[in-house]
Amino acid sequence: DGGITQSPKYLFRKEGQNVTLSCEQNLNHDAMYWYRQDPGQGLRLIYYSQIVNDFQKGDIAEGYSVSREKKESFPLTVTSAQKNPTAFYLCASAAPGRPYEQYFGPGTRLTVT
Amino acid sequence: KQEVTQIPAALSVPEGENLVLNCSFTDSAIYNLQWFRQDPGKGLTSLLLIQSSQREQTSGRLNASLDKSSGRSTLYIAASQPGDSATYLCAVQYSGAGSYQLTFGKGTKLSVIP
Numbered sequence: 001d002g003g004i005t006q007s008p009k010y011l012f013r014k015e016g017q018n019v020t021l022s023c024e025q026n027l028n029h030d031a032m033y034w035y036r037q038d039p040g041q042g043l044r045l046i047y048y049s050q051i052v053n054d055f056q057k058g059d060i061a062e063g064y065s066v067s068r069e070k071k072e073s074f075p076l077t078v079t080s081a082q083k084n085p086t087a088f089y090l091c092a093s094a095a096p097g098r099p100y101e102q103y104f105g106p107g108t109r110l111t112v113t
Numbered sequence: 114k115q116e117v118t119q120i121p122a123a124l125s126v127p128e129g130e131n132l133v134l135n136c137s138f139t140d141s142a143i144y145n146l147q148w149f150r151q152d153p154g155k156g157l158t159s160l161l162l163i164q165s166s167q168r169e170q171t172s173g174r175l176n177a178s179l180d181k182s183s184g185r186s187t188l189y190i191a192a193s194q195p196g197d198s199a200t201y202l203c204a205v206q207y208s209g210a211g212s213y214q215l216t217f218g219k220g221t222k223l224s225v226i227p
Contacts, residue, residue: 004156042117042202042217043157060212090156100145100206102215105157 003027004105006091011110013085021076021108023091031094031101034073036060036087043090049074050099078110085112115140115207119218126193127226133189134221136203141181143207148177148188151200151220160201161188193225 004025013019016106021025023032031050035043045058051066068074074093078085092102116139126132136146145164149157161170161177163186170176176189190197200222204215 015173015188040122040219042219043204043215044217045214048214088154092157099163100147101159104158106156109154 004091004093004103006089006105006108008108009106010072012110012111013112015110015112018080019078019110019112021087021089021110023074023076023105024072025091025093025103026072026091027103028071029093029103030071030096031099032068033092033094034058034064034066034074034076035090036090036099037090037107038087046089057077058089061077078112079101080082115143115205115216117203117205117216117218119201119203119221120195121221122219123222123224125224125226128193128195130193130225131189132193132223134179134190134201134203134223135190136186136218138186138205138207138216140207141184143181143205146177146179146186147204147206147208147215148175148186149202149204151202153200156201176199190223193223194226198223198225 007022033048034046043064047066065077090107091105094102118137120135147162148160163179174191179186200220202220203218
């Protein structure tokens with residue numbers, strides 16, 4: 001079955017540690033996105049990538065980094081510079097020419113203590 | 114900067130009732146508007162997409178309308194069921210931002226009581 005997978009579903013880290021969230025898709029989509037969702041809030045865009053080896057900052061990129069070495073994969077690293085990393089992180093992808101039709105993964109809930 | 118507002122933040126209705134969720138946006142220069150459903154702790158599922166040239170879209174018991182000039186959209190759910198309980202998010206793609214970005218509202222949490 002085609003889709004987007006995010007792992008792990010739950011992630012716990014100590015403050016000051018970097019952590020990498022995985023996002024993989026087998027939909028052959030060019031574009032991929034990372035969003036952050038806080039309780040009672042809408043989604044905010046962290047980074048997006050329209051093509052392999054290229055990515056752009058979204059609205060809240062500070063304290064995060066990404067890479068796009070393969071079409072299928074768009075990992076997100078939450079660095080120790082991110083002041084409030086505890087949140088629900090969602091990955092999405094979109095087909096060429098249809099960037100508004102984003103397909104979302106199941107999300108990773110990150111808790112930093 | 115585009116802002117998307119959803120009212121009410123939460124809504125509780127008895128099963129079988131028809132209901133309307135509201136979404137407003139500040140910049141009318143939009144490409145499209147989408148309604149998403151999110152179950153607790155899950156990702157988003159797209160329900161309806163309305164292009165800027167369209168007035169409404171329908172899927173089963175769901176009907177979404179768009180009035181660009183007033184910056185408003187509504188999601189109408191007919192004959193609500195307990196399985197409709199979820200958070201409904203509105204998102205717009207607009208020409209003022211990077212063309213691949215969606216701007217989301219905070220959502221309306223719907224509870225349908227059996």
